[in-house]
Amino acid sequence: MVIIVESYVPWEGIAQVIEVNAKMPAIADFITARGPYGTSELGAGVKGISLYEFDDARLKEATDAIAKRLMGYIGITDYTWEMKTYYSMEEAVALMG
Numbered sequence: 001m002v003i004i005v006e007s008y009v010p011w012e013g014i015a016q017v018i019e020v021n022a023k024m025p026a027i028a029d030f031i032t033a034r035g036p037y038g039t040s041e042l043g044a045g046v047k048g049i050s051l052y053e054f055d056d057a058r059l060k061e062a063t064d065a066i067a068k069r070l071m072g073y074i075g076i077t078d079y080t081w082e083m084k085t086y087y088s089m090e091e092a093v094a095l096m097g
Helices: 011-023 056-073 089-096
Strands: 002-010 032-041 045-053 080-086
Touching: 002 011, 002 056, 011 045, 011 056, 056 080
Parallel strands: none
Antiparallel strands: 002 045, 002 080, 032 045
16 A cells, blocks of 8 residues: 655745755654655746555554654645555455455
8 A cells, every 4th residue: 555645845945845854754664655756847846746655554554654744844835735545456456345
């Protein structure tokens, strides 16, 4: 199971994001993090994406840990994020019974 976080920050907020990232504690050891990866939007800012992989039995724990990390960005003007859970085919079929 994975959680994907997409984020956006205008150019004016990049220095603050870099500062928050530098102070961010390590992610929980049961989560494999990939990213953040970023791409620029012409004249607007930076879109980012991070992927967090973990055992599906730890969904709530992982969601809480990732959400807590995202709280570090509160206060950065116009910084936005969206967190979504994605299931593998096997996980989705198992949920359907």
